[in-house]
Amino acid sequence: MQFGRGKPSAGAFYDSDFTTIDEVLAVGLLNGLQGKNDCRVAIVTMSRPNLAVCGYIDMVERYYRGSAGNFAQVPPIGMRTTGQPGETSAAFTAPFASKKRVNPVKTVIDTGDPNTLFRNYLQAQYDQNGFFILAGPATNLAAALEFRGMKELIAAKMKYLVAALPERNIKADVAAAKKVLAEWPTPVYVVGEDIGTAIEFPGASIDKEFAANSPENPFSDAYKAYKPMPYNAPSWALAATLYAGRPKEGYFKASEPGTITVRDDGKLGFTASAQGRHQMLSVDPAQKDKVLQAYIDLTSAKPVFPQRFRPPVADDKKADDKKSDVKKIIEEKPQ
Amino acid sequence: MITRKALPRRTFLRGIGTAAIGLPFLDAMSPAMAATTKSPVRMAFFYVPNGMIMDAWNPSYEGAFQELPRTLKPLEPFKDDMLQIGNLTHNTGRALLDGAGDHGRCSGSYLTGIQVKKSLVEIKNGISFDQIVANEIGKQTRFPSLELGMEDARQAGDCDSGYSCAYTNNLAWRSETQPLPPTLDPRALFERMFGSGQPMTPAERARQSKYRRSILDYVTDDTHKLETSLGPTDRRKLDEYLSSIREVERQIERAEKDNQQIDPHMDKPYGVPADFAEHFRMMSNMVAIAFQADQTRIVTFLMTREGSSRPYRELGIPDGHHPLTHHRNQAELMEKVRVINQYHVQQFASIVEKLKSTKEGDGTLLDNSMLVYGAGLSDPNAHLHEDLPTIIVGKGGNYFKTGRRVLARRETPMCNLFLTMMDRMGLHVENFGDSTGRLDGLDLA
Numbered sequence: 001m002q003f004g005r006g007k008p009s010a011g012a013f014y015d016s017d018f019t020t021i022d023e024v025l026a027v028g029l030l031n032g033l034q035g036k037n038d039c040r041v042a043i044v045t046m047s048r049p050n051l052a053v054c055g056y057i058d059m060v061e062r063y064y065r066g067s068a069g070n071f072a073q074v075p076p077i078g079m080r081t082t083g084q085p086g087e088t089s090a091a092f093t094a095p096f097a098s099k100k101r102v103n104p105v106k107t108v109i110d111t112g113d114p115n116t117l118f119r120n121y122l123q124a125q126y127d128q129n130g131f132f133i134l135a136g137p138a139t140n141l142a143a144a145l146e147f148r149g150m151k152e153l154i155a156a157k158m159k160y161l162v163a164a165l166p167e168r169n170i171k172a173d174v175a176a177a178k179k180v181l182a183e184w185p186t187p188v189y190v191v192g193e194d195i196g197t198a199i200e201f202p203g204a205s206i207d208k209e210f211a212a213n214s215p216e217n218p219f220s221d222a223y224k225a226y227k228p229m230p231y232n233a234p235s236w237a238l239a240a241t242l243y244a245g246r247p248k249e250g251y252f253k254a255s256e257p258g259t260i261t262v263r264d265d266g267k268l269g270f271t272a273s274a275q276g277r278h279q280m281l282s283v284d285p286a287q288k289d290k291v292l293q294a295y296i297d298l299t300s301a302k303p304v305f306p307q308r309f310r311p312p313v314a315d316d317k318k319a320d321d322k323k324s325d326v327k328k329i330i331e332e333k334p335q
Numbered sequence: 336m337i338t339r340k341a342l343p344r345r346t347f348l349r350g351i352g353t354a355a356i357g358l359p360f361l362d363a364m365s366p367a368m369a370a371t372t373k374s375p376v377r378m379a380f381f382y383v384p385n386g387m388i389m390d391a392w393n394p395s396y397e398g399a400f401q402e403l404p405r406t407l408k409p410l411e412p413f414k415d416d417m418l419q420i421g422n423l424t425h426n427t428g429r430a431l432l433d434g435a436g437d438h439g440r441c442s443g444s445y446l447t448g449i450q451v452k453k454s455l456v457e458i459k460n461g462i463s464f465d466q467i468v469a470n471e472i473g474k475q476t477r478f479p480s481l482e483l484g485m486e487d488a489r490q491a492g493d494c495d496s497g498y499s500c501a502y503t504n505n506l507a508w509r510s511e512t513q514p515l516p517p518t519l520d521p522r523a524l525f526e527r528m529f530g531s532g533q534p535m536t537p538a539e540r541a542r543q544s545k546y547r548r549s550i551l552d553y554v555t556d557d558t559h560k561l562e563t564s565l566g567p568t569d570r571r572k573l574d575e576y577l578s579s580i581r582e583v584e585r586q587i588e589r590a591e592k593d594n595q596q597i598d599p600h601m602d603k604p605y606g607v608p609a610d611f612a613e614h615f616r617m618m619s620n621m622v623a624i625a626f627q628a629d630q631t632r633i634v635t636f637l638m639t640r641e642g643s644s645r646p647y648r649e650l651g652i653p654d655g656h657h658p659l660t661h662h663r664n665q666a667e668l669m670e671k672v673r674v675i676n677q678y679h680v681q682q683f684a685s686i687v688e689k690l691k692s693t694k695e696g697d698g699t700l701l702d703n704s705m706l707v708y709g710a711g712l713s714d715p716n717a718h719l720h721e722d723l724p725t726i727i728v729g730k731g732g733n734y735f736k737t738g739r740r741v742l743a744r745r746e747t748p749m750c751n752l753f754l755t756m757m758d759r760m761g762l763h764v765e766n767f768g769d770s771t772g773r774l775d776g777l778d779l780a
Contacts, residue, residue: 073721075745076744076746108744109422109743109744109745110745111744112744112746113746113747115771116771119426119769119771120424120429120746123426123431124429124432126432148766
């Protein structure tokens with residue numbers, strides 16, 4: 001195959017309401033996966049109208065993408081303009097205390113319409129060469145299913161959706177979660193309540209790996225401002241993102257196929273069926289250290305700016321350059 | 336009781352041979368004591384290629400115009416009639432898996448909102464928005480639309496990385512496979528507008544040339560008859576109008592004479608002047624006449640074609656336009672592009688002035704027009720398809736609130752503007768190209 005002419009790594013679409021630090025760190029993990037050529041970050045969208053949060057996420061994206069260059073742009077963050085803006089955690093404002101960081105989002109003009117961005121960036125993907133990650137209420141994705149031609153486009157371009165659906169996310173928009181699970185036209189993998197609390201992101205890594213690997217990273221200040229340190233963070237979004245980028249790595253166990261439904265109380269139901277398009281993901285205790293290792297290494301990795309031509313990397317997915325001492329970090333887990 | 340019969344709007348001065356000259360709107364065309372007759376709305380697209388140096392196009396502010404940025408300076412006298420719209424995007428101009436060829440794609444999709452097929456032989460686009468409007472209202476005028484250009488009308492060959500010249504050399508598309516090639520030759524346009532609708536045969540042209548007759552000479556009888564039935568205001572208006580036609584005719588004759596003297600082997604139609612500004616002035620004067628006489632309400636004008644490497648020696652720039660735009664952020668090259676960008680706007684300002692100075696009803700022809708001036712790329716060095724340079728001059732019949740800069744949300748489809756303009760032209764459709772709705776934030780009247 002001629003260099004640069006092959007099918008690129010999968011395009012990643014990430015949607016969240018960014019209410020937890022886990023959902024923010026997952027953007028870092030996604031970009032870490034991009035740095036390893038496991039995916040290409042296509043677009044990040046947000047399901048609540050909050051400019052302050054959007055500005056922080058935009059700044060994070062620019063940290064990873066670098067400035068626009070030949071034939072490439074830094075796309076806007078897609079932001080829903082209806083609904084409630086919700087709380088603005090100090091995690092999203094504290095990082096701008098550093099004069100090196102500039103908030104590029106001043107008004108809604110600096111953001112994009114999620115459906116337009118979904119459509120535009122789906123059109124730029126090869127068939128069956130992308131995935132969606134839902135790490136928040138399903139509001140944006142449910143709206144996308146109503147958009148002209150979108151369902152067909154998703155079916156053509158996307159391989160799967162990985163949805164982090166703890167109760168909190170479902171209850172935020174029950175109708176949307178029901179609609180997405182019922183109508184999404186690709187296989188859907190669901191991270192339920194258990195994974196997020198069973199494997200928590202180790203807060204101790206902020207002053208260790210993050211400080212050592214990428215001292216300019218936009219997460220350390222956010223993490224420290226989110227809650228009083230030390231604390232570990234539940235990892236629903238991180239789990240969904242890691243599985244989406246490396247589905248064959250065996251980080252989590254996938255159930256047999258079936259149909260997942262959403263009950264009115266926000267709980268999930270699962271019915272096994274050979275024709276089902278849904279699978280539940282669960283923790284594999286034997287993989288816990290490996291998962292934590294990936295969380296730390298990928299979220300704290302230095303940015304690798306997107307390149308126009310970059311061949312798929314087949315063998316280095318396991319060859320992370322720096323292995324942090326996960327066991328030690330786990331032992332240091334705050335009580 | 337007033338019984339005066341109004342002159343029909345589509346009255347022509349006809350004469351010997353094939354001459355047929357449409358008339359401007361005259362008071363005599365208004366039924367006596369009738370409510371004010373509503374003037375038709377016209378729209379035109381002036382396309383310039385190879386993007387812009389955006390720091391000289393975008394002002395640093397939003398809202399009411401203050402000092403205009405450098406490229407737009409020639410439009411300073413008309414800034415109260417101008418609306419600048421930022422952040423419009425043509426996603427279909429992007430590669431979308433088709434690789435190189437941004438110039439071919441961006442002009443091909445500019446008015447269609449369709450990703451064109453990358454091919455030299457299997458041409459596939461979509462019907463352009465101007466033609467959708469022309470299909471609807473074109474029957475009301477002599478020409479449903481006019482397609483004009485100034486540089487290159489080749490319809491075959493490779494004009495950009497595997498994209499046919501059909502994509503770079505046409506703006507208007509009647510169907511997904513049928514472009515409407517622009518008229519480049521002022522003489523051909525003149526004969527089409529004031530003759531039978533078709534260019535004259537060489538024999539007809541030779542006969543006319545031999546006797547050095549003006550097209551106006553052929554309609555003398557009709558003109559005299561009409562004048563006797565007009566009031567003094569209408570007579571003056573008619574006289575000014577016919578004088579403007581005669582002036583265009585003289586310009587064409589001068590160009591033809593100059594061409595014979597300058598270079599008999601030049602690779603241009605006989606009547607095309609060598610001077611860019613002169614060529615534009617002649618073509619745009621005829622656009623003004625066509626609008627004034629309601630010969631058409633729709634014009635597309637490809638000022639030069641996408642990927643054009645035309646040098647601008649008249650500005651002291653011997654380098655090709657397209658190579659210059661790949662400036663790699665070198666200040667000297669960027670400066671030359673800024674000069675070219677402003678020069679194009681300067682030409683465009685001449686037709687704005689013409690329409691602004693032409694009275695129509697209680698206002699001007701410009702008030703009842705929507706002249707869109709823009710490009711299919713923004714930053715040409717990066718080949719970006721977002722924040723496309725776009726201005727609308729004219730209020731579209733008190734439709735647009737002008738005199739300001741409006742920013743749309745990033746990635747807003749250009750086709751959203753087209754839907755909004757279609758509404759104004761009396762055509763209400765739900766979707767066009769990759770539109771996602773009407774354009775927000777314009778405070779339409």
